[in-house]
Amino acid sequence: MPLPSDYPEFLASDHLSGRTRDILVTRLEDDRLQAPRVLSPKAFAVLEAILPVLLPQEDILGNSPLNLAVRIDTALAGPRDGWRFAELPPDVTAWEQALLTLDDLAQAQHSMPFPALNASEIGQTLDELAEGRHGINAANRLTPEQMQKWSFDLRADAIECFLADARVQDALGISANLNGGDGVFQGFQTVDANERESFEPSPKFPSAKPRDKTFP
Amino acid sequence: MKTYAETEILDVIVIGSGAGGAPLAARLAQAGKSVLVLEAGPSFSPSRYTSDEIEAREIYWLHERLSGGRNPQPFGGNNSGTGVGGSLLHYGAFLPRPHAGDFRLHTETGRSVDWPFSYEELLPYIEEVEAFIGVSGPSNYPWDPTRRYAYAPPPANPAAMKMREACDAVGIRHADGPTALITRDFNQPHFGTRKACANCGACHQGCRNGAKSGADNTWLPLAVAHGAEIRSGCHVHTIETNQAGRVTGVVYTRNGENVRQRCERLVLSAGAVETARLLLHNELANSSGQVGENYMTHISTQIWGEIDEEVRPNRGYPSLTITEDMMRPKDADFAGGYLIQSLGMMPITWASNIARGSKRRGADLVRTLAGYNRSIGMGIHGDCMPSPENRVVLSDEKDALGLPKPLITHSYGPNELAMHAHASRLLTRMWEAIGAKDLRLLDRAAHMMGTARMGTESGSAVVTPYGQSFDIDNLWISDHSTFPSATAANPALTIMALSLRTADAMLKN
Numbered sequence: 001m002p003l004p005s006d007y008p009e010f011l012a013s014d015h016l017s018g019r020t021r022d023i024l025v026t027r028l029e030d031d032r033l034q035a036p037r038v039l040s041p042k043a044f045a046v047l048e049a050i051l052p053v054l055l056p057q058e059d060i061l062g063n064s065p066l067n068l069a070v071r072i073d074t075a076l077a078g079p080r081d082g083w084r085f086a087e088l089p090p091d092v093t094a095w096e097q098a099l100l101t102l103d104d105l106a107q108a109q110h111s112m113p114f115p116a117l118n119a120s121e122i123g124q125t126l127d128e129l130a131e132g133r134h135g136i137n138a139a140n141r142l143t144p145e146q147m148q149k150w151s152f153d154l155r156a157d158a159i160e161c162f163l164a165d166a167r168v169q170d171a172l173g174i175s176a177n178l179n180g181g182d183g184v185f186q187g188f189q190t191v192d193a194n195e196r197e198s199f200e201p202s203p204k205f206p207s208a209k210p211r212d213k214t215f216p
Numbered sequence: 217m218k219t220y221a222e223t224e225i226l227d228v229i230v231i232g233s234g235a236g237g238a239p240l241a242a243r244l245a246q247a248g249k250s251v252l253v254l255e256a257g258p259s260f261s262p263s264r265y266t267s268d269e270i271e272a273r274e275i276y277w278l279h280e281r282l283s284g285g286r287n288p289q290p291f292g293g294n295n296s297g298t299g300v301g302g303s304l305l306h307y308g309a310f311l312p313r314p315h316a317g318d319f320r321l322h323t324e325t326g327r328s329v330d331w332p333f334s335y336e337e338l339l340p341y342i343e344e345v346e347a348f349i350g351v352s353g354p355s356n357y358p359w360d361p362t363r364r365y366a367y368a369p370p371p372a373n374p375a376a377m378k379m380r381e382a383c384d385a386v387g388i389r390h391a392d393g394p395t396a397l398i399t400r401d402f403n404q405p406h407f408g409t410r411k412a413c414a415n416c417g418a419c420h421q422g423c424r425n426g427a428k429s430g431a432d433n434t435w436l437p438l439a440v441a442h443g444a445e446i447r448s449g450c451h452v453h454t455i456e457t458n459q460a461g462r463v464t465g466v467v468y469t470r471n472g473e474n475v476r477q478r479c480e481r482l483v484l485s486a487g488a489v490e491t492a493r494l495l496l497h498n499e500l501a502n503s504s505g506q507v508g509e510n511y512m513t514h515i516s517t518q519i520w521g522e523i524d525e526e527v528r529p530n531r532g533y534p535s536l537t538i539t540e541d542m543m544r545p546k547d548a549d550f551a552g553g554y555l556i557q558s559l560g561m562m563p564i565t566w567a568s569n570i571a572r573g574s575k576r577r578g579a580d581l582v583r584t585l586a587g588y589n590r591s592i593g594m595g596i597h598g599d600c601m602p603s604p605e606n607r608v609v610l611s612d613e614k615d616a617l618g619l620p621k622p623l624i625t626h627s628y629g630p631n632e633l634a635m636h637a638h639a640s641r642l643l644t645r646m647w648e649a650i651g652a653k654d655l656r657l658l659d660r661a662a663h664m665m666g667t668a669r670m671g672t673e674s675g676s677a678v679v680t681p682y683g684q685s686f687d688i689d690n691l692w693i694s695d696h697s698t699f700p701s702a703t704a705a706n707p708a709l710t711i712m713a714l715s716l717r718t719a720d721a722m723l724k725n
């Protein structure tokens with residue numbers, strides 16, 4: 001079945017296995033769901049507010065960014081990756097409580113809900129989280145130490161959901177999934193620097209390109 | 217494959233089909249024993265492995281582990297594997313030999329512990345493993361000129377090339393590292409054709425053409441050819457004993473049903489977390505109080521940087537260049553040492569290391585991610601000492617099978633911190649020497665060892681130097697949980713060599 005014309009070209013390559021193609025194509029459709037499955041609307045709104053400050057997408061995807069909050073919520077609803085920090089409750093609970101902690105703190109410090117904060121206030125919150133300076137000692141909320149650990153999970157999950165998308169891989173010129181097809185498992189003919197094979201996407205985002213101007 | 221009835225009493229049951237379980241299963245089956253390997257995970261078809269790092273998690277152990285301590289390990293992609301073949305399904309296939317000095321670090325330095333036998337005693341087994349599974353390496357290995365490898369190394373990717381330059385710049389030796397993969401097609405007896413490495417770079421997501429030397433394409437087919445049964449999807453939860461305290465069999469869950477299978481002897485090869493968890497949960501073999509204790513990792517500090525070339529770190533065997541010059545650095549303020557390897561990496565693994573290892577955000581984070589195709593890395597594996605702080609215990613939470621989830625506590629001690637600091641300085645100097653930009657050091661630990669250590673005294677060790685329980689004479693352990701200290705080398709080769717040695721001891725016993 002031919003792929004829609006706005007899908008990345010590399011999805012049609014015979015250097016991609018059928019199973020990997022199916023995974024990537026299915027994932028491209030993941031954004032259609034708009035409502036969260038596991039997070040409460042209030043927690044989800046905090047997540048929606050924090051992600052563009054953590055990981056702004058416009059430079060890479062122009063004006064059709066991924067709905068990262070939905071993808072993270074979907075990932076939380078599915079099988080997780082087999083571990084968690086001992087100091088945190090199970091993942092879904094930890095995310096819900098962490099996001100509500102952020103909202104409570106925004107109310108306490110700025111007298112407004114978290115989603116109403118401006119980008120620089122949210123950025124400052126992210127820095128304080130990473131330094132273990134942002135949290136609450138109360139039931140169903142996370143302490144600064146717990147929030148610090150959760151903030152690493154937030155960063156990791158956001159980045160994983162982002163890079164797992166075929167459009168992002170295409171924009172950054174990443175060929176990791178083009179490592180061999182089903183009929184012939186080609187691998188890579190060359191592994192040398194500056195030797196791109198014809199089937200590998202070229203980077204479309206300026207800072208993903210080599211700075212050496214002599215390289216085409 | 218032969219199958220055994222549930223009513224049969226097996227000579228040997230092995231729990232786990234990885235580096236610890238598979239060589240031993242083959243050896244015992246070859247000697248005519250009836251062997252059943254119970255494996256919790258499924259049997260995968262290599263052609264279906266996917267480079268998609270999210271879906272490739274199917275080959276990780278996904279029963280939740282709780283990670284604590286001052287240096288909690290983010291298991292994720294670093295976690296144990298599951299499936300017929302164990303963690304070797306997704307291991308990186310870097311296969312250095314352990315350093316002889318690491319077996320007598322206590323004698324050498326007064327710190328850590330000695331192994332209960334010498335490297336020389338293990339060497340014949342190491343050579344046997346290498347010859348059987350297929351290992352590539354250089355024709356002249358600078359740290360051991362007598363050594364020979366059967367296969368030529370795979371091509372060096374840019375990270376490997378840059379690490380060579382960086383070593384030259386700071387005056388340390390380098391070589392192509394020993395890698396558990398084959399670089400020409402080979403007809404593996406009882407398995408079939410294994411193709412030469414295609415430089416696909418996805419070793420951690422499962423090798424699709426049989427080039428990587430694991431258990432699934434070497435030891436397990438050999439075991440099956442000699443009458444062993446590998447039964448997948450069987451999660452053992454209960455070890456049964458008689459009044460004399462000897463093991464009589466196990467109970468496992470398969471498709472939701474409990475099945476009992478009896479045996480004369482039981483071998484635990486479930487890995488350092490699960491072996492300890494099984495023993496703790498069944499309250500067995502722990503008169504020493506050492507089960508679960510002395511959990512160890514490798515200090516695995518990494519450095520990443522960018523160069524003005526399109527390197528595509530996903531291409532080629534990921535970690536080819538090695539130096540062993542830091543096994544005993546002259547300016548060391550710590551005991552033991554570390555090896556350094558070059559690093560390529562698949563994008564999501566790479567990015568989530570950065571996510572967890574830095575505080576970057578906004579445009580800065582986006583620029584970092586966009587630099588993937590220009591990124592080169594190096595990482596160390598450093599020896600780690602046993603410490604009473606670090607352990608696996610049962611938590612209060614239960615998993616879907618009703619078993620307590622394991623809680624793993626991991627903190628670096630002064631020796632580990634000093635080694636990490638030494639390596640951080642050297643790695644930085646090396647990447648600066650070749651002009652890499654935007655350097656990022658990642659403080660991380662990898663692998664898992666200890667928790668059922670071997671030793672000569674029953675009061676301080678769980679098993680004998682051959683892997684036999686001091687408390688229960690028909691219970692044996694063959695996996696990385698028996699390591700008394702970590703040693704710097706990546707562990708799979710040592711585990712496989714110990715596995716053959718344990719099998720020989722069982723045959724003599």
Ligand SMILES: Cc1cc2nc3c(=O)[nH]c(=O)nc-3n(C[C@H](O)[C@H](O)[C@H](O)COP(=O)(O)OP(=O)(O)OC[C@H]3O[C@@H](n4cnc5c(N)ncnc54)[C@H](O)[C@@H]3O)c2cc1C
Nearest residue numbers: 232234235236256302303308309310452695696706707708
């Ligand atoms: C990402 C990664 C990369 C690595 N790279 C390298 C490398 O390059 N070189 C190297 O030397 N080492 C490497 N290692 C380490 C190496 O893979 C492991 O140390 C080694 O494979 C462990 O072997 P094992 O037999 O002790 O345990 P495992 O291989 O983990 O075996 C345990 C098996 O037992 C099964 N099991 C567990 N509990 C039960 C139960 N209750 N019932 C039934 N079955 C059970 C599991 O499903 C699993 O298959 C790497 C590890 C990881 C995670």
Ligand code: SF4
Nearest residue numbers: 413414416417419423
């Ligand atoms: S790089 Fe080689 S050994 Fe590794 S998965 Fe690809 S083909 Fe297999």
